Amino acid sequence: MARLTNCITMMDEGVGRVSQIIPQMPALEARLCRLMLMLGDDIEEELEFKLKPHKLNHSEFLTLMILYSRPDGSSTPGELCEYATQGATNMTRIANALVKRGLITRGASEEDRRRVLIRITPAGRRFVQKMLPPMFPRVATMFAGFSDTDKRHLDRLLRKLAGNLDQLGENRRS
Amino acid sequence: MARLTNCITMMDEGVGRVSQIIPQMPALEARLCRLMLMLGDDIEEELEFKLKPHKLNHSEFLTLMILYSRPDGSSTPGELCEYATQGATNMTRIANALVKRGLITRGASEEDRRRVLIRITPAGRRFVQKMLPPMFPRVATMFAGFSDTDKRHLDRLLRKLAGNLDQLGENRRS
DNA sequence: GGTTCATATTTCACTGGTGAATTAAAAAAT
């Protein structure tokens, strides 16, 4: 049976019952929130599934892709943390793993000797170019039946949501 | 600076550069995919932030809410696993934690003695009713500036995406 | 009715990720 659809049905019923007991709950918003969480998790699962044969996990893959997508193919742990949304601790481990596989190199920065320079290797580039294309069909399938307008709408709404989340994030830190 | 917006800008540039090297990449779909992952993570972070004062994590909260939203306030580990999307192993730990806090009880099932019956306690209900309302304002803020049509659209598109993900999920398992 | 197979839960060993403390270098203050 369709796992997600099943969960969603159950969630709809649950929210319905809760908002009868607690009517001031923003039910529609809560549902959208739950939907985003469920889909996010499921997409992550799908991604990890495609990465498993290559013995990469999500954060290692993302880190490698950021480097690959850089004009000069290099960055620093701190910057990678920011864009991969990872703690510095974990980035150390990720870099260790990728260095061990020869996909990146780690070296000292000349200008600022606190910094470490991380660079994707030719082998790393070849690896990405080989593993990426087989993932395309399933990514495309995710949006099967979406018209161009659907995709544009979704894109717009998600970016709008991102803006609001950033505001929440600001006063979460302060 | 706005964290998510910053990551998104960087992601847009990255996808742009990658799809110049590998033009057959479904760039729009890949971007939507990344957006869903980023927003999912950020919403989770926001949620955990609101849960921290209550010393609950996401999966414990979700489990408790499922029970709360049940007409009879009870379920079994297996069923909770399904709806909370957790492994059985982790559900054991979650139940241990909630039992220890007196929010649920665990007992043997009469009909099927392999099963365990989990039930929310009156204290568990009071706990939910007290902790939930303070979360509403921030949930509402997430969708500030969304018209009713926007919300309906987003809801429709996310459910459609869920349908597609279910299909992928099917042949992932088989 | 006993054997085989399937299901529900738990235990154990491991992976991925985080916060707090550490080390070292750069920048700012006096």
Added chain:
DNA sequence: ATTTTTTAATTCACCAGTGAAATATGAACC
């Protein structure tokens, strides 16, 4: 110029979640 503060990366100890095996019960088969 020296001290103080800030920034970058790493190490260590811990929390959350997973897969494989163990245990126990129920269902199906003959």
